[in-house]
Amino acid sequence: MSTSFALSRRERKPKAYVARYAWPHDQGAPLRVVAGHHFNRQAEIFVPTAIYDTRLRYLPWFDGTECAKSTYYHTVTPPSSFLRPEFFNEYIKKQNCLVLSLTGIDSEDVFCICEGMLQMSLRKEIYQQSGLQGTQSAYSNSRFNVTYDLRKPSMLSGSSAFNRLFSALTALTEATPFLVCVFPTEGKSPPPPLPAFFNATLYEQSLDLSRASNVLVPPLDPYVSVPKLNKPIGENERKKFTAEVVSEGYMHLLEWISLLAVGSPRVTMRDKTRALISSYAVFDDSDLEFLPPSKKNGINIVKLTISGFLTSQMLTEMYNSVIDILHSDDWAIMAVYGFEDAPVSWGAEEHGFLVSGENDYMLVMRSKPAAVANENDSSNGTSKDVTVFEVVGSHDQHS
Incomplete structure (x- = not known):
């Protein structure tokens, strides 16, 4: 089952769509997004350093062997x-x-x-x-x-x-x-x-690696940010309130991924940028007070960048490799950027540029302990979900 929001409804503006899917029950939906997007210039993989050092670095796409062959x-x-x-x-x-x-x-x-x-x-x-x-x-x-x-x-x-x-x-x-x-x-x-x-x-295909320290990570599931209300309200009002909070949470998550991708210091604990210059903050000061010490000081993250001319088959292999190695409480992000001047985006849908030719997508993969693990389940006793962002320019039939 998926939850979907259109994060922007204004005409002639780039749009972002988001949906969340359970894995492996709904694993076909994220794969359709990956497989249907053919003309890709770059992919970025973000994972905590511990996951990269112990698991990811030994996989073919991320140790350079497949990049050299492709x-x-x-x-x-x-x-x-x-x-x-x-x-x-x-x-x-x-x-x-x-x-x-x-x-x-x-x-x-x-x-x-x-x-x-x-x-x-x-x-x-x-x-x-x-x-x-x-x-x-x-x-x-x-x-x-x-x-x-x-x-x-x-x-x-x-x-x-x-x-x-x-x-x-x-x-x-x-x-x-x-x-x-x-x-x-x-x-x-x-x-x-x-x-x-x-x-x-x-x-x-080129492979580059960079590291970032003390990165603050917001909730990757915006539903956990929905506050409990002190006074009772009707079911319709509650649903509307929840949808607004979750939609804002997804927008914040997309913004965080974008800042992480460009290496902005605004997502790190050591950021000293004045509010007059940038008002963005991963957490409010009041939120920081309630964070556990392990999250309050941030974590170390590895960013892998694969650039060139990437086919959907290559990206499907990367996605499957990453989500398969996630254990309990692990996460990873895969951001893929399409060619802005391609005549199509997803499938055969017409794509234009005008002032912004975005046709990109991001996959946020999370793993958490399963409430009840099936003895025949081979997913390390965990449940996983994938949040899919599709960022589309205004001149694109996919929107």
């Missing part, structure tokens, strides 16, 4: 290159590939390929010259979206539909910077290097 390419090439037989037949028809142009979604033509689907966001004049069939953008009268399923049985080299698309891309587009990730489908051997005509540069 490579991607940068190339400058015409979009029609991806329809040449050497690439089209090997990578689109047989293997999985992820392709994204590094162009501006507001002012240039943007291309991406995911799971065999070619999706283009074209300027109006380019669209009209191409002769391709598409639909007008939901956010601009001067842009059009064109989609082709390159894995359709009828989409073969030499077919009329293929030749029409290839001719349009050849005539209307110039050399464009692209990121390309090729990876095998399950059970298949690794794909060969990109064809030489791409003249591509190979990169590994």
Whole structure:
């Protein structure tokens, strides 16, 4: 069962949505968020130092071994290159590939390929010259979206539909910077290097580690912050009151994660920033009085940053690895940032930029002692839950 709030309802503003799920009963919901978001530039993992030193650092994604094996390419090439037989037949028809142009979604033509689907966001004049069939953008009268399923049985080299698309891309587009990730489908051997005509540069996913000391951690479950009322109120009023407190708690948690991500001293016990400069505080002074000593002085946290061109398959593996190692009273946070100029965000939903192109998500994973442990349960006698934040720009159909 999930609890969901829309944290912002104002039009033309970025929005944040939050839902909490029990694990493993509702584990499919967080996985759908991860698996449905294909174009990712960075992931950050936050865990207490004790968890990193004893467990996380020995896992493949976090000791650097998978980062070294999971490579991607940068190339400058015409979009029609991806329809040449050497690439089209090997990578689109047989293997999985992820392709994204590094162009501006507001002012240039943007291309991406995911799971065999070619999706283009074209300027109006380019669209009209191409002769391709598409639909007008939901956010601009001067842009059009064109989609082709390159894995359709009828989409073969030499077919009329293929030749029409290839001719349009050849005539209307110039050399464009692209990121390309090729990876095998399950059970298949690794794909060969990109064809030489791409003249591509190979990169590994980068892994960086940083540490923060004396970090104050707010309640990761805002429901524990709901105060008990001295006087009785009606059930509807109680529910409304609880929803407002919990919604504010989730907003505070999202703000804390954001400050933690940028390394702000405001989330540490040693912060001496004057209130005139910043009014943010993890806890009020009155709250600090009632905190146990173990939380009052903060804890040490490790931040792992993996950057490059990250597929949803990679991030699913990271998420599963992290939540599996959580024992009683453990927690971890995984923040993932999408490419702001990608033409889609989750699935095939149109994405734009305007003034903010956010398409990010955060997973807050918590583990606590189970009230009654099932003897056949393999989760170390604990229950877990996952809070999912989805941060979406105003020009995004996902919102």
